[in-house]
Structures are given as structure tokens and as C-alpha cells.
Amino acid sequence: MSSVTVWFIRCAMIYFLIAILLGLHMTVAGPVYPVMPIHVHFNLLGWMSMMVFGVGYHILPRFSGKPLWSERLSYVQLWTANIGLIGMAAGWVVKSSGVGTSVLVIFSVVEALSVLFFVINMMKTIKIAPAPAPKPAAVPIKK
Ligand code: HEM
Numbered sequence: 001m002s003s004v005t006v007w008f009i010r011c012a013m014i015y016f017l018i019a020i021l022l023g024l025h026m027t028v029a030g031p032v033y034p035v036m037p038i039h040v041h042f043n044l045l046g047w048m049s050m051m052v053f054g055v056g057y058h059i060l061p062r063f064s065g066k067p068l069w070s071e072r073l074s075y076v077q078l079w080t081a082n083i084g085l086i087g088m089a090a091g092w093v094v095k096s097s098g099v100g101t102s103v104l105v106i107f108s109v110v111e112a113l114s115v116l117f118f119v120i121n122m123m124k125t126i127k128i129a130p131a132p133a134p135k136p137a138a139v140p141i142k143k
């Protein structure tokens with residue numbers, strides 16, 4: 001596996017653990033703000049999307065029989081996905097303390113860019129593979 005795949009899967013596992021702890025916290029304390037959106041996005045952008053990114057980088061080029069269009073863009077995506085998500089969590093904390101939404105907006109854009117980078121890389125990588133040629137029929141050997 002490439003290191004971008006391994007790091008996406010490692011990050012997904014860590015966000016999953018944190019999201020579940022926040023979920024357990026809300027089970028006891030109720031759906032409080034900003035825990036609620038952080039729980040939701042650590043689960044959906046952290047756990048689920050990052051797992052899909054990591055597995056997608058491994059599997060889709062192989063299914064296509066083509067190398068990944070840009071390794072470099074995949075690393076940029078790894079960083080922007082993490083910076084964006086952690087920044088969004090910080091943005092919700094800042095928003096809940098009444099300071100404003102600018103942190104949330106800035107990091108939401110970073111996160112959205114990371115999704116765009118994944119989409120571009122995958123669109124350039126996947127292709128419709130030609131159907132495999134049929135096997136020639138067995139011809140009996142004349143003696
Ligand atoms: C041990 C695991 C989990 C626990 C204890 C937990 C707990 C909670 C709690 C207490 C709430 C607030 C519900 C309410 O409105 O009263 C909530 C909301 C939510 N959780 Fe979890 N959760 C868990 C796992 C997950 C997972 C794995 C996902 C997604 C992959 C998820 C997605 C959501 C979403 C989307 C909401 C918001 C629903 C809404 O908008 O009303 N949760 N969770």
C-alpha cells in the first residue's frame with residue numbers, strides 16, 4: 001500500500017475513535033453544541049470519507065489498470081483533508097463561544113478543496129476498460 005493510503009486509513013481510525021467518544025459523551029450529556037457537529041463530521045468526513053479516500057487511492061488505479069494521475073495531488077489532499085477537518089472542529093468551538101464564523105468558513109473551504117482534489121485525481125485516473133477478449137474455443141488436435 002502507498003503511504004497516502006496508509007495515512008488516510010490511520011487518520012480514519014483516529015477520527016472514528018474520537019467521534020465515538022464524542023457520541024458516548026452526547027449519549028450522557030445530550031446533543032450539545034459544538035460536540036454535535038464535530039461528532040457528525042469526524043464520523044462522516046473523518047472516518048467514512050477518509051477510509052474511502054485511502055481505499056480509493058489503492059483500489060481504483062488497479063481496477064483501471066492505470067497509475068494514479070497525480071501522487072503529489074494525493075499528498076496535498078491528505079494534508080488539506082486533515083487541516084480542513086481539524087480547523088472545522090476548531091471553527092465550531094470558536095462559533096459556539098460567540099466569536100464568529102470566520103474560522104469555520106476558512107477551514108470549510110480547505111476541506112471542500114480537499115474533496116475537489118480527490119475528485120479531480122480520480123476522474124483523471126479511472127477509465128472504462130475494454131472488455132477482456134473471449135477465450136479461443138478449444139480446437140481438437142488431429143492425430
Ligand atoms: C458508539 C457510537 C455512537 C454513539 C454513542 C453516537 C451517539 C450519538 C448521539 C447521542 C447523537 C445525538 C442524537 C440526538 O439528536 O439526540 C448522535 C448524532 C449523530 N450521529 Fe452518532 N453516535 C455514534 C456513532 C455514529 C456513527 C458511526 C455515525 C456515522 C457514521 C454517526 C452519525 C451521527 C449523525 C449524522 C448524527 C446527527 C443526527 C442529526 O442531525 O440529528 N454516529 N450520535
Ligand code: HEM
Pocket residue numbers: 036037040041044045049108109111112115
Ligand atoms: C467540505 C465538507 C463539509 C462542510 C464544510 C460541512 C459543513 C457543515 C456545517 C457548517 C453544518 C452545520 C453545523 C452546525 O453549525 O450545526 C453541517 C451540518 C451537517 N453536515 Fe456537513 N459539511 C461537510 C460535509 C459533510 C458530509 C460529507 C456529510 C455527510 C456524509 C455531512 C453531513 C452533515 C450533517 C448530517 C449535518 C447536520 C449535523 C447536525 O445535526 O448538527 N457534512 N455541515
